[in-house]
């Protein structure tokens with residue numbers, strides 16, 4: 462993997478771009494308003510960063526991160542992402558995203574929605590439960606005492622290994638929550654959503670998570 466594409470360059474997208482460049486990757490970043498609006502970030506990131514359209518970021522990335530308001534997920538390009546690992550950082554906030562009935566009734570999860578939109582991609586949920594600012598301040602080398610862990614979920618084991626390796630390079634341990642359908646265990650309002658946690662603590666948080674309907 463040499464290039465990470467970013468669809469979304471806001472709080473989370475810009476931070477992942479910084480981590481990716483610091484780890485030696487090329488990045489192609491994109492937003493909804495067009496590449497010309499990303500010149501300051503590209504300048505900050507340096508020679509390994511380019512701005513493009515979402516389509517260009519999807520085509521360029523060996524791995525592509527979707528980090529946009531969930532309500533816009535159907536705008537993510539489908540064909541150029543076929544066969545690729547797609548990292549999904551998105552969360553559901555009805556006040557921002559509008560009501561999505563299948564999330565309100567908990568018959569699916571946010572990352573399963575993206576997977577349904579991208580049927581030929583390998584979607585891995587990651588980075589959804591850490592504040593953007595902490596992405597560049599909480600990372601530590603592998604083996605550090607108290608190293609922060611982040612949750613992943615996904616249906617493709619090889620894709621999960623790719624993302625686990627990336628998280629390690631970015632300074633974090635990984636806790637695998639299982640398939641995408643288990644991603645609700647780290648959604649908004651669960652114990653693991655937000656606070657700094659080691660892998661052991663995060664495993665306990667995942668086990669203690671409750672569905673909205675069961676609270």
Ligand SMILES: NC(=O)c1ccc[n+]([C@@H]2O[C@H](COP(=O)([O-])OP(=O)(O)OC[C@H]3O[C@@H](n4cnc5c(N)ncnc54)[C@H](OP(=O)(O)O)[C@@H]3O)[C@@H](O)[C@H]2O)c1
Pocket residue numbers: 468469470471472473474491492493494495515528529530531533536537550551552553588589590591592593594
């Ligand atoms: N903020 C956090 O700490 C945090 C933590 C974990 C997870 N998340 C989740 O991660 C996702 C992104 O959050 P954020 O805080 O980074 O949001 P944000 O700061 O509002 O940034 C959203 C980005 O998505 C872009 N965008 C919107 N629609 C697009 C489209 N159709 N194609 C390409 N780019 C598009 C926006 O571009 P324009 O600016 O040009 O419109 C902007 O660059 C959300 O689902 C959020 O819930 C956020």
